[in-house]
Amino acid sequence: MPSTKLTPEQTAARFGVHKAIDNFPSKLTPQEEANVKVVLEYMEIAYSPKDNKGASSVKHLCAPGNTFSAASTFPEAHTAEEYSESHSHVMSSLQDLHIIQFDVVVAKENFVSLRYTATGSHIGGPHNGIQATKRKAQWTAAGNFVIDEKSGLIQHWWKDWDKMQMWKQLGWVKPDNDKVEFA
Template structure:
């Protein structure tokens, strides 16, 4: 038996997450995780990304706070497509850096709800998973999308 908080490599994503959540917990991120309705659904879906971006890591927490049963995390992550093929795309070896935010509602020490916002487009373009055509619009400019932090500095 594993001590609390320790994840066994033999556990499924569902087993790794289920004990952290209320049985009726919910998840909301329709733009980036359509069809996911619970934190367990999210973990199963996110495992596909994790298998492809096998070196994914959070490089910094940009903001974090907890108050009145809510926890907010905004973070910057990075990784490369060094693992499994992603939706039929063989590993590209390309590196990406992106931001995401998570808001958790916690009740009695367990997750009641989880809302996620993720800069998925930037990550997918940097990894070569989404086509982009050159444009002056920074939302579709390949240079700006390849290095969003650098582009932000130039636009200030």
């Protein structure tokens, strides 16, 4: 299936989210379009220091009984609402955190997968006892979503995130922040 690029203006007109999509399927069914819209709206809210006020900010996009899985990055979050709550705490440290672009968005039936590039600076409160470093980071992450076919809301989300590279850039790796290398 050929892919296309969407400018921030095209993504905003189509999905209500003002972010470029670098690789996007050229043809989707109306239901797949609706599923992408739900996922992009969730991501826009969850990654907005202004709009993410915790779990209640995304509740309207989450199916009852939904699940979330990202044991290595957010081990305490087990629902999409709990992820938004946990992420709001990260954003209290990274007060300018935002998604730069969606690198890839794919939709097939009730599955939506995306990879995105984000950035943020530690200009806010402490993170795990580390005072603001004023350092900036850029990283990638990916999410795979299942949309509930009856409600059209997020039923499950798996998240993968290049957390250690982000933490290294921000100076959040202890004990020798700048000397630590990862294989």
